[in-house]
Amino acid sequence: xxxxxxxxxxxxxxxxxxxxxxxxxxxxxxxxxxxxxxxxxxxxxxxxxxxxxxxxxxxxxxxxxxxxxxxxxxxxxxxxxxxxxxxxxxxxxxxxxxxxxxxxxxxxxxxxxxxxxxxxxxxxxxxxxxxxxxxxxxxxxxxxxxxxxxxxxxxxxxxxxxxxxxxxxxxxxxxxxxxxxxxxxxxxxxxxxxxxxxxxxxxxxxxxxxxxxxxxxxxxxxxxxxxxxxxxxxxxxxxxxxxxxxxxxxxxxxxxxxxxxxxxxxxxxxxxxxxxxxxxxxxxxxxxxxxxxxxxxxxxxxxxxxxxxxxxxxxxxxxxxxxxxxxxxxxxx
Amino acid sequence: xxxxxxxxxxxxxxxxxxxxxxxxxxxxxxxxxxxxxxxxxxxxxxxxxxxxxxxxxxxxxxxxxxxxxxxxxxxxxxxxxxxxxxxxxxxxxxxxxxxxxxxxxxxxxxxxxxxxxxxxxxxxxxxxxxxxxxxxxxxxxxxxxxxxxxxxxxxxxxxxxxxxxxxxxxxxxxxxxxxxxxxxxxxxxxxxxxxxxxxxxxxxxxxxxxxxxxxxxxxxxxxxxxxxxxxxxxxxxxxxxxxxxxxxxxxxxxxxxxxxxxxxxxxxxxxxxxxxxxxxxxxxxxxxxxxxxxxxxxxxxxxxxxxxxxxxxxxxxxxxxxxxxxxxxxxxxxxxxxxxxxxxxxxxxxxxxxxxxxxxxxxxxxxxx
Numbered sequence: 001x002x003x004x005x006x007x008x009x010x011x012x013x014x015x016x017x018x019x020x021x022x023x024x025x026x027x028x029x030x031x032x033x034x035x036x037x038x039x040x041x042x043x044x045x046x047x048x049x050x051x052x053x054x055x056x057x058x059x060x061x062x063x064x065x066x067x068x069x070x071x072x073x074x075x076x077x078x079x080x081x082x083x084x085x086x087x088x089x090x091x092x093x094x095x096x097x098x099x100x101x102x103x104x105x106x107x108x109x110x111x112x113x114x115x116x117x118x119x120x121x122x123x124x125x126x127x128x129x130x131x132x133x134x135x136x137x138x139x140x141x142x143x144x145x146x147x148x149x150x151x152x153x154x155x156x157x158x159x160x161x162x163x164x165x166x167x168x169x170x171x172x173x174x175x176x177x178x179x180x181x182x183x184x185x186x187x188x189x190x191x192x193x194x195x196x197x198x199x200x201x202x203x204x205x206x207x208x209x210x211x212x213x214x215x216x217x218x219x220x221x222x223x224x225x226x227x228x229x230x231x232x233x234x235x236x237x238x239x240x241x242x243x244x245x246x247x248x249x250x251x252x253x254x255x256x257x258x259x260x261x262x263x264x265x266x267x268x269x270x271x272x273x274x275x276x277x278x279x280x281x282x283x284x285x286x287x288x289x290x291x292x293x294x295x296x297x298x299x300x301x302x303x304x305x306x307x308x309x310x311x312x313x314x315x316x317x318x319x320x321x322x323x324x325x326x327x328x329x330x331x332x333x
Numbered sequence: 334x335x336x337x338x339x340x341x342x343x344x345x346x347x348x349x350x351x352x353x354x355x356x357x358x359x360x361x362x363x364x365x366x367x368x369x370x371x372x373x374x375x376x377x378x379x380x381x382x383x384x385x386x387x388x389x390x391x392x393x394x395x396x397x398x399x400x401x402x403x404x405x406x407x408x409x410x411x412x413x414x415x416x417x418x419x420x421x422x423x424x425x426x427x428x429x430x431x432x433x434x435x436x437x438x439x440x441x442x443x444x445x446x447x448x449x450x451x452x453x454x455x456x457x458x459x460x461x462x463x464x465x466x467x468x469x470x471x472x473x474x475x476x477x478x479x480x481x482x483x484x485x486x487x488x489x490x491x492x493x494x495x496x497x498x499x500x501x502x503x504x505x506x507x508x509x510x511x512x513x514x515x516x517x518x519x520x521x522x523x524x525x526x527x528x529x530x531x532x533x534x535x536x537x538x539x540x541x542x543x544x545x546x547x548x549x550x551x552x553x554x555x556x557x558x559x560x561x562x563x564x565x566x567x568x569x570x571x572x573x574x575x576x577x578x579x580x581x582x583x584x585x586x587x588x589x590x591x592x593x594x595x596x597x598x599x600x601x602x603x604x605x606x607x608x609x610x611x612x613x614x615x616x617x618x619x620x621x622x623x624x625x626x627x628x629x630x631x632x633x634x635x636x637x638x639x640x641x642x643x644x645x646x647x648x649x650x651x652x653x654x655x656x657x658x659x660x661x662x663x664x665x666x667x668x669x670x671x672x673x674x675x676x677x678x679x680x681x682x683x684x685x686x687x688x689x690x691x692x693x694x695x696x697x698x699x700x701x702x
Contacts, residue, residue: 009414011480016529016677018414018479048417049400053369054407055415065480067414088400091381098377102649105384261647 137197172283225280372653487525537615
């Protein structure tokens, strides 16, 4: 081989002494000469990965190594001896491949955000027994009773009538999980929500505002949709995954910065689940021959109420807009 | 001790000249740490690491870590030669797997019953000092310079005093003892570390840490007072007004919150800077000394532009940001050799286990500095 010898530092691994040497390769044998004389077949040497500015290292089996001072000459020598960079290194050092990797990563993240994560959360939620949901929601109602809710002022006979009418309806998908409907007076105004424990809470204020049992059935069907399709568990899984990814990406810089995208993504998933629960309510109304206008009237009433107050009702936060939901309910087949 | 502190502080004013240039005529000149890593190159390593880690559901992250650290070590040079990282991906993967299992068990414990959960917490608390100790050993043992490995002797008892007893004491004294605890922890880490057979030593006093904390916290508090005075007047004027004023007052409160957040963010680099300078100006390796002359303004500018860059590029600027901060921190340091650097010898020592390092990675402790 006609390569000129390459200047390097030799370290023996026992002392920090720096030896000036030259490296040369003859017939597959590396020859070190200068302040240290040593030779070794090249297949017993390990060469460090290629970086732009860092000196490369050639390590012997006993821990001694060479730090090569001239990168370009050394690259030529490696090429001549048939050394090949690993695939990962070749991708890392190639802008076009890196660009492809970047686009691939962005597409993967987008795909996960739109389809893979909701799909995976659905599968995981399916695999988890319902009892896990119940465990998560245990104690929530008790907490709310202590801080936000008061016992219902509705007569028990009225409560009973609403519940028995609702339980008599057929669900659009069979095998609805066990659930319980409870009524509460609240400081949060007209509202209804489902807990992971399978409890559907309806406030007195909502019953009075709607003043229409058909519309009330719509609200309860929507909440049953959340329970039946395990939205709370799925949202918990999805927001945990999003939180973890955001922390990996932005956590180093600022915790506040990391929480912003996580929050935005969580809102999107929340709206998706609301639409799904609306679809469940629509299907339930069809299955029981109830007029769909009654379902839409829920949002019309909430809309008129929030318009007067100049503040969105709590029921609507992180939800799709009322106009969109009304149009969807009336428009869907 | 204070004399050393002062003589080391002097180069702050004039970075290019060092005190070693004047004394002992045969003493070698100061050796600046040089960092040759560049954002454009690290970006490619980072993005490939990230993609492969995601595609392999995290398994590749152990290899990614080795690639990342090799890049940082290979590109850090002092006295004309670079550092080297020897960690094995499989050892790191094993550590991470164990850490993950422990983490899942830990979270599951509270679901089963609060008693088991508390017992789990207690066990984690008891095991953590051991894990930190092992992780420090692993990290140092796998670092080398000029073919000589770093290492850590440190007794397990010392780890328990510093990482369990001291934090508990700090907790029960509402944080007043934290600067003292910080000095003890750093003293433990640096005094017990060695390069080959040569030991590091740590000379910063508890008083020095209190001074730094008082300065850092004092400046931060002074800023808070200014914010409160600036907004407090208008807030008082609004309170007691009519109902529309309440909306304005809550808007102002949000503004105050943001002002405090931004101010804290500005004050943080000042604190980092003071601490790194304090710690490295008072660390020695045998007879050799170090200097660190970071400037607050520069660090602040880097951190601010980094956050803006990362926010505007949805995270793609992260590797550039990391390199910029790292480069400034590393290049602020110099080694002041007392004699020739050829005289260090290796020492025979047992390798550290990777489990500790994996766990501290997951629990996100920052053991550097």
